[in-house]
Amino acid sequence: MNVTTANLKKLKIGMVSPYGWDLPGGVQAHIQDLALYCMEQGHEVSVIAPAIDEDALPDWVTSSGRPVAIPYNGAVARVAFGPVANRRVRRWITDGEFDVLHLHEPAIPSLSLLACWAAEGPLVGTFHVSAPRQKAIYAVGPILEPAIEKLHARIAVSQTARNTLIDHLETDAVIIPNGINHHAFASGSIDTSVGERSIGFVGRFDEPRKGLSLLLESCELLIDKGIEFKVVIAGPGNPDAFLEIMSAELVARTEFLGRVSDERKQELLRSIALYVAPNTGGESFGIILAEAMAAGAPVLASNLPAFQDVLEGGRVGELFEIGDTSELALRIENLLNNPERRMALRALGQKSSLRFDWGQVGESILDVYRMVSSSGEKVRLGSDFRFSRAKLGREE
Amino acid sequence: MLFVVWYLSFTATRLDRLHHRVETSWANLDAALRTRSALALEVARSNLLDPATAMLLLAAAHVAVIANQSERADAEEELSQLLLSLLEEDALDSEGEIFQELSQAREKLRLAIAIHLEAVTRTQAQRARPIVRAFRLAGRAPLPVRYPFEEIQV
Numbered sequence: 001m002n003v004t005t006a007n008l009k010k011l012k013i014g015m016v017s018p019y020g021w022d023l024p025g026g027v028q029a030h031i032q033d034l035a036l037y038c039m040e041q042g043h044e045v046s047v048i049a050p051a052i053d054e055d056a057l058p059d060w061v062t063s064s065g066r067p068v069a070i071p072y073n074g075a076v077a078r079v080a081f082g083p084v085a086n087r088r089v090r091r092w093i094t095d096g097e098f099d100v101l102h103l104h105e106p107a108i109p110s111l112s113l114l115a116c117w118a119a120e121g122p123l124v125g126t127f128h129v130s131a132p133r134q135k136a137i138y139a140v141g142p143i144l145e146p147a148i149e150k151l152h153a154r155i156a157v158s159q160t161a162r163n164t165l166i167d168h169l170e171t172d173a174v175i176i177p178n179g180i181n182h183h184a185f186a187s188g189s190i191d192t193s194v195g196e197r198s199i200g201f202v203g204r205f206d207e208p209r210k211g212l213s214l215l216l217e218s219c220e221l222l223i224d225k226g227i228e229f230k231v232v233i234a235g236p237g238n239p240d241a242f243l244e245i246m247s248a249e250l251v252a253r254t255e256f257l258g259r260v261s262d263e264r265k266q267e268l269l270r271s272i273a274l275y276v277a278p279n280t281g282g283e284s285f286g287i288i289l290a291e292a293m294a295a296g297a298p299v300l301a302s303n304l305p306a307f308q309d310v311l312e313g314g315r316v317g318e319l320f321e322i323g324d325t326s327e328l329a330l331r332i333e334n335l336l337n338n339p340e341r342r343m344a345l346r347a348l349g350q351k352s353s354l355r356f357d358w359g360q361v362g363e364s365i366l367d368v369y370r371m372v373s374s375s376g377e378k379v380r381l382g383s384d385f386r387f388s389r390a391k392l393g394r395e396e
Numbered sequence: 397m398l399f400v401v402w403y404l405s406f407t408a409t410r411l412d413r414l415h416h417r418v419e420t421s422w423a424n425l426d427a428a429l430r431t432r433s434a435l436a437l438e439v440a441r442s443n444l445l446d447p448a449t450a451m452l453l454l455a456a457a458h459v460a461v462i463a464n465q466s467e468r469a470d471a472e473e474e475l476s477q478l479l480l481s482l483l484e485e486d487a488l489d490s491e492g493e494i495f496q497e498l499s500q501a502r503e504k505l506r507l508a509i510a511i512h513l514e515a516v517t518r519t520q521a522q523r524a525r526p527i528v529r530a531f532r533l534a535g536r537a538p539l540p541v542r543y544p545f546e547e548i549q550v
Contacts, residue, residue, distance in 0.1 A: 068484075070452060070481045071456070079452075081446060081448035081449045081487055082448075082449060082487035083486055083487065083489070084486075086446040109447075109449075109451035109455070110448055113447050113451065114446055116447075134455070135459055136454065136456075136458040139437075139454050139457075140455055140458075143447050143454065144451070
């Protein structure tokens with residue numbers, strides 16, 4: 001078989017999401033975009049995910065049952081486990097006859113881990129999260145290590161996610177970033193009402209690690225200096241706690257838009273003068289930075305490792321010291337007062353963010369699929385099912 | 397006057413007895429918690445669970461076992477909540493002997509918590525009395541406290 005026919009071969013791809021399909025989240029959004037991209041290329045895709053409302057799922061998504069909120073690693077996680085999820089994922093693997101099975105976050109105790117234990121054959125795993133080393137990592141090793149060993153290819157979405165994987169599980173991975181729809185951000189209408197001196201912020205702003213309070217503190221400094229600006233904040237959350245501590249002057253200049261549609265987000269990013277990401281940690285990628293760059297917004301971000309990667313170490317956007325509000329204020333002032341610099345960053349960012357376009361990212365992932373499935377072996381249920389003694393092994 | 401002295405000493409003795417009861421009931425509760433986390437670890441390693449359930453249980457039980465004094469209450473609370481969720485999802489619904497033992501351990505823990513809380517509540521009530529506070533009859537004994545993990549079902 002030569003290269004051309006290998007690339008033309010249509011694949012049957014199974015993808016597993018550990019988190020609820022109808023809950024907001026970066027991992028689910030990534031799986032959905034990837035699935036749509038692969039289907040556009042003519043491949044057949046089936047996704048299995050926990051879901052609250054099974055009837056609302058598209059026909060290519062199968063439900064494994066409700067996601068359950070449980071305490072995990074010091075936070076609350078909504079995951080899938082137990083006999084029902086296990087039976088459904090095994091049934092789905094048997095029925096799917098997949099050429100390749102793509103497991104997202106197989107090191108999280110949820111659906112992808114169940115699928116990884118159950119399946120045999122061409123398996124691909126993607127690791128999204130970057131997290132501090134867990135206390136229980138040695139204890140859970142006997143469960144994770146055999147699962148990770150079964151993956152024919154491991155993908156990390158960023159250098160930070162790759163470092164987490166090396167540090168926690170002593171295993172390496174290739175880096176393929178999260179994807180964006182570059183064209184949707186780069187072209188389209190501009191909302192002139194947003195204003196020429198507006199600062200944008202998108203995300204769940206009431207999560208402390210997103211750093212909105214730092215941005216607002218810097219804005220108070222700008223008001224003291226008499227700088228003209230506006231702040232536009234989009235994303236779900238309750239603004240009351242922020243409005244209480246903001247000065248009346250700043251409240252008058254700030255707009256909380258709440259949750260916005262994808263189209264509105266794209267328009268907003270095209271319309272602002274500057275995108276600020278003051279996050280303090282916990283980011284493994286920073287997809288919003290790539291989206292802002294594609295939309296032509298100059299980006300000013302805290303110097304988290306993940307953000308340094310997206311901004312090419314500061315070549316295509318500006319970085320400031322995490323948590324340094326006076327540096328942030330100064331950078332905002334300089335950028336707002338320097339339209340030439342913003343024009344330059346606009347052009348650099350739009351060009352650089354092409355590397356995150358699904359056209360590239362999706363093709364890299366398809367290359368991985370083709371490599372692991374080149375033997376023609378199908379995905380099937382493993383014969384050495386460890387839990388055969390329990391009732392769990394029986395089919396529905 | 398003589399009566400006052402007698403009453404103070406009587407109250408102090410009562411308090412001392414209560415403090416001693418709290419110590420004993422805490423020792424029982426501590427032992428019941430340790431039995432529960434040890435059995436939870438054994439269940440998690442039994443090969444009778446699906447890997448996601450096993451990993452959740454391993455992580456929570458391990459954290460409870462290695463927790464130092466300041467982390468302990470949170471760790472036990474997480475383990476209680478996790479066990480409840482796992483049972484609700486029938487993820488621990490197996491007939492093995494080890495499951496029976498874990499369920500008995502949870503039964504004993506419930507009892508130990510009830511006895512301990514009763515002792516704590518009585519001691520706290522006594523120590524809140526003005527006479528006890530004015531004459532410092534509790535001495536240097538630490539005020540017994542309730543932990544959130546004692547308030548939820550185990």
